[in-house]
Amino acid sequence: MAGQDQDLVDADPNERGDGFLPVFRWKQAGRENLATRRELREMGLRPGGQEPAARIECRGGKRFAWLYRIDLAKPKVPMTLAKEAALDKAMAAR
Numbered sequence: 001m002a003g004q005d006q007d008l009v010d011a012d013p014n015e016r017g018d019g020f021l022p023v024f025r026w027k028q029a030g031r032e033n034l035a036t037r038r039e040l041r042e043m044g045l046r047p048g049g050q051e052p053a054a055r056i057e058c059r060g061g062k063r064f065a066w067l068y069r070i071d072l073a074k075p076k077v078p079m080t081l082a083k084e085a086a087l088d089k090a091m092a093a094r
């Protein structure tokens with residue numbers, strides 16, 4: 001009966017349990033459902049608070065980028081009139 005008072009945790013059955021994220025080499029990954037933040041932005045999407053699903057490395061591991069799942073991405077939030085006015089004011093101050 002010890003341990004019954006613990007909170008339930010949402011666990012992924014495919015996760016190794018050590019916090020491991022798959023690491024792909026540059027242009028070596030068959031990542032059909034993964035995209036970088038830049039690629040998501042080009043698609044009109046944003047990560048939307050999700051954790052990275054994998055990592056892609058280049059230059060011998062010196063540079064890397066996080067990969068996010070496309071199916072969990074959310075649409076970009078359009079700029080409001082207030083944000084646009086604030087941006088215009090900030091650019092005019094420069």
